[in-house]
Amino acid sequence: MQRRNFLQKGILAGASTLVGSAAFATGNKNEKGNSPLAEKTFNLNYGPHDGMFKNSGGNDFIDQIKYMYDQGFRSIEDNGMTGRSTDQQTKIGETLAKLGMTMGVFVVPKGGNGENTLAAGKQENIDIFLKGCRQSVEVAKRVNAKWVTVVPGDFERNLPIGIQTGNVIDALKRGAEILEPHGIIMVLEPLSDTPNLFLRTSTQTYEICRGVNSPSCKILYDIYHMQKNEGNLIKHIELTWKEIAYFQIGDNPGRKEPTTGEINYKNVFKYIYEKGYRGVMGMEHGNSKPGKEGEQALIKAYRESDNFL
Numbered sequence: 001m002q003r004r005n006f007l008q009k010g011i012l013a014g015a016s017t018l019v020g021s022a023a024f025a026t027g028n029k030n031e032k033g034n035s036p037l038a039e040k041t042f043n044l045n046y047g048p049h050d051g052m053f054k055n056s057g058g059n060d061f062i063d064q065i066k067y068m069y070d071q072g073f074r075s076i077e078d079n080g081m082t083g084r085s086t087d088q089q090t091k092i093g094e095t096l097a098k099l100g101m102t103m104g105v106f107v108v109p110k111g112g113n114g115e116n117t118l119a120a121g122k123q124e125n126i127d128i129f130l131k132g133c134r135q136s137v138e139v140a141k142r143v144n145a146k147w148v149t150v151v152p153g154d155f156e157r158n159l160p161i162g163i164q165t166g167n168v169i170d171a172l173k174r175g176a177e178i179l180e181p182h183g184i185i186m187v188l189e190p191l192s193d194t195p196n197l198f199l200r201t202s203t204q205t206y207e208i209c210r211g212v213n214s215p216s217c218k219i220l221y222d223i224y225h226m227q228k229n230e231g232n233l234i235k236h237i238e239l240t241w242k243e244i245a246y247f248q249i250g251d252n253p254g255r256k257e258p259t260t261g262e263i264n265y266k267n268v269f270k271y272i273y274e275k276g277y278r279g280v281m282g283m284e285h286g287n288s289k290p291g292k293e294g295e296q297a298l299i300k301a302y303r304e305s306d307n308f309l
Contacts, residue, residue, distance in 0.1 A: 039072040042306045044269055046249070047075030047104040047280045055292045061088075062095050069099050071299055077104030077282040079149070082132075082139050093143040103145040104280040105187060105220065105246060108132040108175075110150070113191060117153025119198045121167035125153070129171060133178040133186070140184050147246050147280070149220055150175070150186045154196045164198065169211040176214035187220035187246045192228035201230050202240045209243040219243045224250030224285065227263055234271050241275065250285035257298045258305040260288045270308035 048068050050061045057067030065076055076096070081089065096103055109132040110116050116125040129150075136148045152168045159167075172186070179186055188208065190199040199205055205219045221244050223233060230236055237244065251261030258265035272281075287294040 038070050041072045041074055042302065043309060044273055044281050044306060045075050045102065045278060046073055046283055046302060046306075047077045047102070048073055048283045049077055049079070052283065052287065052298070053295050056295050062091060065092070065095050065099070065101070069101060074100070075102040075104050075280045075282075077106070077280065077284070079105070079107045079284075081106035081143060081145070082109045082135060086142065089139055089142040097144065102280055103143045104282050105147045105149045106136070106139065106143075106145060107149045107151075108136050108186065110153075113151040113193065114154040114196060117156055117198060118168045118171040119153060119159070119164035120156040121159075121163075121170070126171050126174065130174060130178065133175045137178065137182050137184065140182065146183065147185050147187050147220075148179070150188050151191060152188070152198050155198050165208065165211075168198065169208055172208065172212045172217050173214065176212055176216040180214055180216040185216050185218050185245050187218050189220040189222055189248075190225060190229065191222070192225040202226055202236045203230075206240040206243050218245035220246045220248060222248040222250070222284065223263065223265075223268060224248070224252055224255055227252045233263070233268055237268075237271065237275075244277075246279060246282065247272065247277070248282040248284040254288070255285045256288040257283075257285060257301045259301040265305040266308050269305055273308065 048064075050064065053064050053067050053071075057064035061078075068076065078084075078092075081092075084092075093103070095101075108129070110129045116128045118125060118129060133148075139145070140148065150172070152172070156164050156167075172188070175186055188199060188205050190201055190205050191197050192200075199208075202219060202221060209217050209219060219240055221237060221240070226236060227233060249258065249265070250256070251258055251263050251265065254261055269281075287298050289297050
């Protein structure tokens with residue numbers, strides 16, 4: 001629905017939209033200088049990423065963020081934030097603050113997902129990780145981020161699994177010491193990309209978080225990856241709930257928006273909502289269709305899946 005038509009028809013979407021429009025009035029404006037109402041927000045706090053709405057919002061990430069706001073989204077995430085210039089980071093942070101939006105995760109720079117594995121216990125790998133943590137603190141200040149993603153790396157096959165687990169816990173404790181004074185949480189992400197990766201399941205990640213024993217070391221539960229690696233989603237979310245600090249989304253197969261695969265996202269979203277989670281739900285997936293049509297289909301899919309109350 002176009003916001004101009006929305007206003008012409010005199011439809012008001014309720015108190016939540018009115019509150020959102022008040023925040024929006026201080027930020028994005030149309031070409032005539034008016035401050036139109038944004039679309040109704042969602043029940044959960046979904047966070048798109050750069051490029052997801054480039055056909056509708058433009059190539060500039062700042063313009064995309066404003067478009068996301070217009071569609072009812074109140075968060076973003078940006079895995080590659082540390083690779084952006086300081087000026088870009090600052091502008092993104094200022095835009096989010098003006099719109100009242102939340103910055104989701106970005107990735108701690110330690111090399112690729114499998115590189116510089118913490119399971120090996122090698123000092124050079126740990127040093128790279130800790131340097132990435134210190135860099136992340138400075139980036140987080142510019143964009144007001146509270147969560148950073150950590151993937152510990154590949155298995156170290158020549159070491160027993162218990163030794164590897166101990167090495168990972170020791171390294172993450174040192175990372176937590178850097179992040180905790182700043183209120184930043186590293187969220188550990190078990191992945192399905194390759195069986196070489198050390199961190200594979202939610203229960204394994206739970207064990208490691210309990211070992212680190214820090215408010216700055218929690219689980220990033222990526223629903224797409226966990227559907228591939230372990231299934232039984234709601235039960236595993238229940239089992240590991242105490243250590244989950246962040247969710248990411250993607251349907252399977254295909255890693256596209258909800259409703260395009262086998263996951264009953266309406267039920268999963270309802271469960272997460274009823275458990276009381278109100279944090280960011282990162283939209284870490286692609287669009288199933290190209291162009292503006294695909295972007296509208298994505299929004300429609302989220303409206304459908306979010307309609308669980």
